[in-house]
Amino acid sequence: MAKLVFGMNQSLDGYVDHDAFAPPDAVLFRHFIDQVGGVTGAVYGRRIYELMRYWDEDDPTWTPERREFAEAWRQQAKWVASRSLKSVGPNATLIADDVETAVRKLKSDLDGEIRVCGTELAGSLTQAGLIDAYQLYLHPVVLGRGKPFFAGPRPPLRLVASELIGGDAIRLTYVPA
Numbered sequence: 599m600a601k602l603v604f605g606m607n608q609s610l611d612g613y614v615d616h617d618a619f620a621p622p623d624a625v626l627f628r629h630f631i632d633q634v635g636g637v638t639g640a641v642y643g644r645r646i647y648e649l650m651r652y653w654d655e656d657d658p659t660w661t662p663e664r665r666e667f668a669e670a671w672r673q674q675a676k677w678v679a680s681r682s683l684k685s686v687g688p689n690a691t692l693i694a695d696d697v698e699t700a701v702r703k704l705k706s707d708l709d710g711e712i713r714v715c716g717t718e719l720a721g722s723l724t725q726a727g728l729i730d731a732y733q734l735y736l737h738p739v740v741l742g743r744g745k746p747f748f749a750g751p752r753p754p755l756r757l758v759a760s761e762l763i764g765g766d767a768i769r770l771t772y773v774p775a
Contacts, residue, residue, distance in 0.1 A: 601710070601712070603729070603730060603732075604732050605735065606733075609741040610738060613746055614746075618744065629764070634670040639704075640714070641719065643718055654687055677693050679716075702728065718749045724753050730774075731773050733769055733770070735763070735769050736767065753775075755773065
């Protein structure tokens with residue numbers, strides 16, 4: 599059975615905003631390359647999927663590390679929860695209806711780790727009791743605005759790990775209490 603993990607970069611005041619964070623340092627970026635390449639796949643909400651589609655097209659200005667991340671992302675199995683999209687890109691499957699049932703089936707049919715990408719999607723999967731772990735990549739930034747990491751009520755959680763990754767990001771791992 600696969601483990602469902604929701605993890606995102608977060609400010610000290612609890613917001614996620616991909617445009618507001620500085621590019622990750624080399625160690626944190628390497629962590630993300632290895633993570634994307636090492637999971638069974640990822641379930642995306644529409645907005646974050648459309649943002650991540652950036653990695654589908656090569657950019658001649660990319661560093662070798664960015665090209666490596668793009669290749670890992672392209673090879674990753676992706677499931678996209680969206681009622682408004684009519685199609686998705688390469689190596690992706692559209693989940694247009696009954697996301698909860700589809701994710702339950704993914705968890706039961708697959709092994710390894712499936713990442714959850716998107717706060718609203720994570721909120722609905724949290725309410726359904728499907729998320730096995732939460733990973734907050736805490737950055738020393740106060741945004742004062744944006745999407746909160748927890749789109750709904752914060753579930754009761756228990757801290758199981760903390761790790762400094764790179765120069766200033768701390769990954770906090772929680773499981774449902």
